[in-house]
Every structure is written in structure tokens, then in C-alpha cells.
Amino acid sequence: MVNVSQNFSECLNNWGKRKIPFVFLIDFLAQKPVAWRLDEINPSEILFDFNGFSNAESDAAADIPPGFYFHKEPVSFEVYRNKFAHVVKNLRAGNSFLVNLSVPTPIETNLGLKDIFRFSNAPYRFWLKDQFVCFSPEIFIKINGKRISSFPMKGTIDASFPNAEKVILADPKEAAEHATIVDLIRNDISIVADQVWVERYRYIEPVKTNQKTLLQVSSEIAGILPDHFDGEFGELLLKLLPAGSISGAPKPSTLQIIKDAEGYDRGYYTGVMGYFDGENFESAVMIRYIENQDGKLVFKSGGGITAKSDAQSEYQELIDKVYLPFAHAPAPVL
Template identity: 30%
Template sequence: MLTHHFTTTHSPSTLTALIATHRPDWQVCFLNNNHRPVIGICPKTAWHIEFDSTFTAHRYDRHTGQSFAYATTYSDWQKELIAYGKNLDCPSQKDEYTHGLMGFIGYDISAHELNPTIGIKKNQPCAYLGHYDVYLKKSDAGFELFGIDVGELFFNEIKNDLADLLKETLTQPQLAQFNPTWQKQDYTQAFNQTQEYIKAGDTYQINLTQKWQADLANLSSHLPNLQHHMNAPFAGYLQLTNFELLSVSPELFFEFYGENGDIHLVTKPIKGTRPRHANPTIDDDLKNELKNSEKDISENLMIVDLLRNDLGKYAKVSTVKTPKRFAIESFKNVHHMVSTITAQLNNNHSLTVLFGSLPAGSITGTPKKRACEIIHELEIAPRGAYCGTMGYMNFDGTGIWNVLIRTAQKSDKTELWAGGGVTIKSNLDSEYQECTDKVGAILAVFESASI
């Protein structure tokens, strides 16, 4: 392993934005990793998955600088990734990225796997994973650059380029004006249809979402400001050719960790939301209202049961536990109700569990397949990456993955979505307001456009 220390006062999000601005060819990937940030650059191998009636993998090789395309499927790509990493070394370091894959798997590709009639967003990747053998981690007074089994000449080139890049200043972010693609009457129609499906017994809960849209030159210059204001534990950013993904997600999908030779798993689904308030007394009242809400508790319980069922397919007998139910966790702009589920995996690979459990139950509803079908029918367009997952998987099967909520994606236009779980007890105005509460603080940052 090669290493080099850089002294700088830049935050991880600022350094990521500088790389994205000045070295877009590096395919930078930033993961906040529950406040243990890592920045991947210059992947050795990378897979872009695109869809145009069938799935095509574009596999890039850094050594040749070339990529080649071939037909694939959701399950075949998963098998290829497992085979690729099977014999690659992974230094041991708990709860950290050390050597593996970083990137995202979008909502559309996994929902399409449940039902092939579910649409996939065109003109952008529906998934991407890169083997990042060069990466940066925050250290005292700066960053540490790591190179795993890379040539010294290549490592020194990256080191020198980074030294030059740290002298650059970040471009002022562009003022953004997001417009909703649904008006209140559009949401009302979809909400009412959801209620009809619930009454008919098709579903118990649907995570109904809506989209805001803007014209932006880039997302990277907004990353430092957004992360500063939101302080999201599972934030992430990825830059590819003609595509950016910027997430300030508070939600953990899966954490895979090793213990006594086995892989264990933690998932923390979020269901139940109240806005924060500047007045501490009112803020406490909102928090207690959520804590005692029968509707939110039942909504959370449905998703807990769904995830326990998902994990039961991959866990050792009697190891799926729910050590914490309905805990209230407070974030910058909202209070959330969060439960915790744990399991010990059987002989399945961690990637098999990840692929097989997508999309996350907290952003679909129950039962999952029927919920995805109803979402496809009612929402205005495919979700793309939104409500998928972003994170890393080390080659030893450890890793951390978020749920891609509070997430902007940019291809031609920039899209930002928000939603919430609709049940038989839901109130139209409250659910509509919940969408606004979730997205409001993010919109305010984009619209202020100051570092």
C-alpha cells in the first residue's frame, strides 16, 4: 500500500467539489459513511449500467483507458461483481472503506427486476460501481491518500495533481430555482387512488413521491453548502460523464460488518416524520407527537416486518432481531422515527443480500412488488437513482449503504424528489406537507447558492 499525507483545511465535501470541477475524468465518489468520510478517485475498473429496452454494461479499464459494452442482466451483473472481487485482498479495518467497490444502484433497475413492465429512466446510468483502489480519507490536519496495489509512477502522478488541485478555489454555486412537476391537485389525485388500492386490499402502504426540477450547470459546487447545512450521516456524491448524483441522506439501508468470521448486518428503516422548529418547546412537542403517533408507529412496523422478511431469506436461523423499535432521531430539518434490525448472514455473499433486498422497503411500501407496480402507475416518471442505494462494499463483504432519499440527480435537468408513506390512516394535507418539510431545507440551500 502506498500513502501520502496532504495538509489542508478543506472539508471532504469541498475537496470532492474541487476534484469534480478540475478533474471530471477521475469519476470522483464521495461517501460520508456515517461521518467517517472517504473519497474514491480514478477507479481501476468501473461498470456503468444503462437501459434501452435491454441492459447494457459499459466496463471501463483504467490500464487501457478503454471501455467495452455487452448485454447483461441484474442477476448476471451481480454474479460478475462477486467473481471480480473474489480473490482480491482487503486490508482489515472496522467500519471503513479499505478496498472494494463504490457507487450506486438505482431504484429503477431493482424495481424492474420485480416486474419488467416497470419503467427505467432513460439517458442516464441506472447503476454504477467502480473498483476504487485509490482513495482519500480525512486525517489530522488534512487527508491521507491511499493506493492499493497501484504502481508508484501512477500514484505519484495522482499525488502531484492533488497537490496542484488543493491550490484552486471553488466556483461559486449557481442560483437554482426548483419547480414542482405536480401541483396540489395532482398529488391529491394520486393520494386518493392510493387510498382506493389500500381499501381494495392491494397494498397496506405506498411510499408516494413527487418531483421538483431545475436547470443547473452542475451539482458539485452545491455539495459543500448542502453538507454543511444538512450534516447528513450518509451523504454522497458521484460524478460521471454527463451525470451527477448528490445525496444528503440520513437513512442507513445496510451496514455489513465482520465478527468472529461471520458477516453481520444492521438496517435502520425510517418511517415517520415531523418538522424541526426553532422554538425548543414547540420542537419537543413535535418530537413527542411523532413518538406517540399511532399512524406513524403502524407505518414503521409494516416496514420493519417487510425488512425482517427480506432478511430472513439470507440470515442464519433465529438471528433476525429487532433490538430497537420506533426510536426518535433528530436531524437538521426533521425528526424521524427509526427502528433497528440486525441479522447474521448465512452463506450468501453480501452483494447477493444487497441486490436481493432492493429496492428498500421504506421507500416502496408493502407488499413490495405490488407497491412498486402502483408507484409506477401513479408517479409522473421513473425515479432513476432516487430511492436506490449508494455506498461501498469491501472485497471481504463488509460495507455501508444508504437509502438515496434527499437526493438530487442531474443528467439533462436536475431532479429532486420527496415523499412519504401513505396508509389508510393518512391525512392528505399532512402527507403533502411532509413532502415539503423533507425537501424544503434542501431547496433553501440550492436557492441561496452561497458557500
């Protein structure tokens, strides 16, 4: 395992050039990146499933305990509103165009982190023993040959809301927020790619949870890496981080606003996780994240804030994002 930023980048570059498969994690501020060669990963310590690339046995037929419970204790609206007000003040001052504001939510469940990994219905999952579980729906970047693509998610609505898809696509605040992120990601990809374009713009993806189905809005931005690119994945990743969809724009001033408003350490939440199988590289943004903090579980969630955002709506969105992605679970005990 490598876990120093410079060594991390050098190792990923080296492994990429030599076509050596690996798995990696990068925290939000890229201060504690870690990587493992695939042949050195111990499944009793680490489990992952990245869109089918996995060291975990399939648990598709496993039964979720019928008496399972999942309780969340979100921060009060008053506390959230103070954080929100600090963000909006900076937005109106022109210090940022978009800020991703997150908060930690204590939760209680009779499932362990490993159980949540096993039962989760999500394309990108990672379990690190005694530390965290992540079940993310959001791709960060994919690289196939010289083609690089990114899929930012920005915009969430309860699918049961009347005409939910039309409502979120017509919402001017959501449209402006999404356009800002697409612009940011397009600029980021242009740092490492020669050609960049928007392949798909604002398409809808359903996300099923243990409580409800959510609709999320995504786009696809693609580019062509230069001819001289030869598996330097470490160097490429550090140029693109932190991910624009979970920070904001412009990044330097926005990161300071996030630090001042949130007042807690995100850690690996909103970082990036992924793999290289010797040919294909794929990664995901570490959202939908539960962390063990001294024996207590904390679910970290948030959303993008613009000058047009409504505090109550944003508060409800971050609460809605505190869920377990169990598509066919029995109703939890309340």
C-alpha cells in the first residue's frame, strides 16, 4: 500500500505504464491518498465493487434482515440555515458561483458497515474495515484507450413528486447549477485532454433507496487524451481534483468557503475511488458515505448552493440523501 501524495502519484503512474492492476482512494483534499496493487488486497480488510470490477462475492440473493432499522438525526434547520447563509453571502459577494455545502448526520442502524456494503444496490461500492462504507451512484472519470469521460450529477428530486422529471428539468435554479458544473468539468477535462465536448446534457437517472426513489440529473463530458499519455493516472488525477461536482467554482475560493461554512473534516467523503484493470480506468466520486467515528455512525451528505437556492429545499435534499440503497428491502423499523 502507498499513502503519501508524491509516492501515490508516482506509483499510479508506474503501475499504469506497466499495466499493473490497482485500486485507490483519494480523500477530498488529497492529503491521505492510498493505493493497493490488486494482488495485495486482503478481502477481510477491503471490499470493492466498481461497476462489476470486484473482489466481493455476489450477494444479490442475500436476504436483508426483516427487522432492520435505520434512524437518522439530521442537524436542525437553524444550524443548517446559518451555514447556508454564510455560503449565500459569499456567493452574492462574487467569491463563488456554486458551493457544495455538506453536513454530517448521525445515524443508527442494526446493520454493520460490511452488511451495508453487501446489501447496497449501487454501481460503485467500497468498504474499509472499521472505517467507512461508500455506495456511490456518481462516476468521476472513465478512461478507455485515449477517450476520457466524466459524468457529474447535479440536481435531485423525489420521484413521487408530481411530474418530478419535468419539474426538476424546468427549475431555473437547478438548470443554472447544472450548467455551472458542466462548464467547470469541461474546463477541468481540458487540462488533460486535447479535445473536449459535451456528449449528453441533463439526462435523468433513477436512484432507488430503502425509503423512496430519487431522480438525479447527470451530464456526460468527454475528451481525447494526448498521444503521449501512457498511463500516468496519478498525475492526471491530481490535476483534476477535487471533483467539481462536490466542491464548486472557482475551486480555490470555493474550498475556503466550504472550510469556513462546514466546520468539520470531510475526510474521504467527496474524494475519489477507483481502479485500473490493466486496460481500463474507472473512478467514482465518494458520495453516499457512512463513517465510523469512535463506534458511532455518521452519514455525510450535501448539495450544491447557488445565489438562487432556497434554504428549506436544500435542507430537505441533504436529508433525502441520507439513505440506504436497498432496492428490495423490507420496510425499516421506525
